[in-house]
Amino acid sequence: MELLEEDLTCPICCSLFEDPRVLPCSHSFCRKCLEGILEGNRSQSWRPSFKCPTCRKETLNTGTNSLQVNYSLRGIVEKYNRIRTMSTMSVCRQHSGQPLNIFCATDLKLICGFCATEDHKGHTFCALEDAYQQEKAAFEELFQVFKNWRRTDIMSCLESLETSKKKSLELVSKDARKVNAYFDQLISTLDQKKNEILSDFETMKLMVMQAYDPEINKLSAVLEEQRLALSIAESFRGASDPLRFLQQMQEFRGKLSAIQETPLPAPTNVTVGHLVKKFDVKNWDTVKLGDVDKLAAPHEFSAGGSARPRHFRWLWGLSIFVCFFLSAVLFLESETLSFLSTNISAVYHFLRPLVDETNYAVVCWTKVSSVCLFLFEMCQTCLFNLFSSTLD
Structure with a gap:
């Protein structure tokens, strides 16, 4: 072509x-x-x-x-x-390859020659040019009718839908703002509760350090004295001068005696472990969002509103006793004071075993209390799970 x-x-x-x-x-x-x-x-x-x-x-x-x-x-x-x-020219879909060169005036559609002798047999046909002129006039009339077809109703319905859409979007936006404000408040509450709880833990850390550091420093001082005594012993161990050896031996005995007479501090047990166990995150899984601010901080578990360890309460009582004792000593006569100063060593050696036994008993009682508290919490958790399962 x-x-x-x-x-x-x-x-x-x-x-x-x-x-x-x-x-x-x-x-x-x-x-x-x-x-x-x-x-x-x-x-x-x-x-x-x-x-x-x-x-x-x-x-x-x-x-x-x-x-x-x-x-x-x-x-x-x-x-x-x-x-x-x-x-x-377009071809017939029913008869492949046949051109659509005939217009059926009865069905108002293009057909091929095979369609005219089969499905459209007996219908009125016209030439494509004549059909074009007729359909062109029909198109203008149909176009005007369709252009104004229910336009007013459609515009009214469209306006109604747009208004409803706007109101719905406003409601959704309002709810979204409420949710945003709620979670902002919740996050703020969580941050406040977090800071409160962590502040209590920092306080407990400080209390533990104040309880243990003095005793640790005492033991470190004892070890340092022992190291110095051993250094002195090593320095005159091979001395051949009798005078020097005897002088160094006397000094070594003095340091050894002072070290042996220094009482070892009793084991200190700051009772904060039972408070820490209360803050297991598994126990917080059942807390409602609105009750986050009601979570108890460590200082809220003690009866007096603070988490002061029992060891500090013992020290407080001991301090009061010492104050009363010293006040009474001031009013004693000189002979009585002389008697006490003479026999203070004997009294000390007599009370030393009792003090050690008392300290040991306190340590044992503290451990027993911790075990009992742990068992009580386990039983409480089991009962809570049992009741929850029963309700479910």
Whole structure:
């Protein structure tokens, strides 16, 4: 088709031939193209001829009407146009390859030749050009009807939907703001409770350090004294001078005696372990969001509103006793004081075992109390789980 179209194209306008005229040299051109050439030569009246655009052979200028019509070429161009129109025409879906070249006026649809003899047998048919004119008029009427079809109702319904949509979005946005404010407040409450609980733990850390650090420092001092005594012993161990050896031996015995007489501090047990156990996160899983601010801090578990360890209460009582004892000593007579100072060592050696036993008993009682408290919490958790399972 493309090669054929090249042969059917005018060399001047490069379009398909339209009313082709043949020159004496056998070259064909469109009539309008030749008229344009002759019109350009009219200003040159002294030239009675014009040249062929293809071969440049001169031809007498007698007008385009005197030129012979190329009927064969015009027929070929017309057939080519019909074939090209047929190739671009839609084909029937029911009969593959058949062009839709018939219009059924009964069903108002395009059909092929097979459809006209089968499904549309007995219907009224018309040419495509006539159908085009009829449907064009029908289209304008249908277009105007459809353009105004229920437009007012649709606009009213659309406006109603837009209003409802706006109200719904406002309600959703309002609820979203409430949720945002609620969680902001909840986060603020959680941060406050977190800071409160961590502050209590920092307080307990400070209390533990205050309870243990003095005793640790005492033991460290004892170890340092022992190290110095051993250093002295190593320094005169190989001494051959009797005087120097005896002097160093005397100093070594003094330090050894002082170290041996220094009482070891009783084991200190700061009772904060039972408070820490209360803060197991598993116990917080059942807390409602609104009750987060009701979570108990460590200082809220003690009866007096603070988590002061029992060891500090013992020290407080002991301090009061020492104050009363010293006050009473001030009013004693000199002979009584002399008697006490003379026998204080004996009293100390007599009370030393009792004090050690008392300290040991306190440690044992503290451990027993911790175990009992742990068992009580385990029983409480088991009962709570049992009741929860029963309710479920």
